[in-house]
Amino acid sequence: MRDAESLIDAMASQLRDLLAERGIAEPMLVGIHTGGVWIAERLRQRLGVAAPLGQLDISFYRDDFSRIGVNRRVRPSELPFDVDDRHLVLVDDVLNTGRTVRAALNELFDYGRPASVLLAVLVDRGGRELPIEAQVVGARLKLPVDQEVQLTGPELLQLIIQQTTP
């Protein structure tokens, strides 16, 4: 078990530098349900972003619908701002295959045409199956395939590494 707050501090500092380097003054943060939303909200506070948080539930965009069907716990996606020509920061807890991010990008573009999208993740555990990389990474972990990393929250954010249940 590992406290996530120090990793989010690291993310915030990387993100601040990156935004300054790219001259982005007003980023819009978009969290991917569920863990990504918790982290995005903390980043928003640390960076002092005034704009409200965007939230994406990518259940209807998954590439494995014909294998697993609808996620029973799907929630509404909500982007309380105009996406057109905005600089977005997409936030997720764990980056693994890249398929979730692919789905999230597809969903974002159904709202409009952003000027740019950055990807910020708490943990990059490798294992990519798609050409997707994060620009902001809290921690890089090398894990055996039969282990999974999970974020618990929302009050106390903790990373749990455990054996995958078969």
Add this chain to the structure above:
Amino acid sequence: MSATHFQLDQQGRLLHFLTVEGLSRRHLTDILDTAESLHGVAERRVKKLPTLHGKTVVNLFFEASTRTRTTFELAAKRLSADVLTLNIATSSAVKGETLLDTLRNIEAMQCDMFVVRHQQSGAAEFIARHVRPHIAVLNAGDGRHAHPTQAMLDVFTIRRHKPDFPNLQVAIVGDILHSRVARSLIHALNILGAGEIRVVAPRTLLPAQVETLGVRVFYDPSQGLRDADVVVMLRLQRERMEGALLPTEQEFFQRYGLTEDRLALARPDAIVMHPGPINRGVEIDSRVADGPRSVILEQVTNGIAVRMAIMSITLGNHARPAGESL
């Protein structure tokens, strides 16, 4: 096996949607919650999700319909499915082809879902029992029996305005006897634990032993509408009436029609619903139908999200793990 059980797989998940009767509260809240997630899609620039991309949905309408047919069509399109609508009353049925032959032919066109409306009770279930196992069947209204997607969009609309179901008083007014909408709605409200469900109608428009459905019966609207949170008006289905169940439409309006005066008996924040099409001046006064408490057009809009939810849930439950082919 009854339609209730036939529509579920061995894990109790919905494979078809034929009737609300006998489903669990969780089945219904899953549909409502999924519909809630789909509701915002229509506000976006691209009003479409990729969920059913590559699937083919066939609307089989053996009976006329405008709202139900078009909202099913839109629901399928917004999920990126390909949609075909057959108005069979005007095609092969006239040429003497049997229902099963029609079915086999459409099945041969590799479709994944049938949406069925038919004047015979039990038609959707009959089709579900005869199609190939990978096809999901949705009941879009069968005879006097059931109209489950309408019931779900009705309870979805109610929940958005009045989420406190245990303290809810719903009055369903008018032609209960011929109404598959009423039957399905009563089941859905009971499953969701609605406080009190009332039916308000003349004796001639009530089915025998209607109390056994779990409703209170009122013959007098001045009693039945009192303190209601939700007033559901039903269409007077003259086309299904045999003999003289009613004196005249004018007399029905005088005794049961929803006017502003009658609506004043309900709670001040009561909402007014109607499955459509409305007969102005028969069951509802225009001032009420177009008034501030009417959510009739909202029901139409909600019908799209609710049907999207039911389509994606049932087709999703036909999903197969990797490597397993049809």
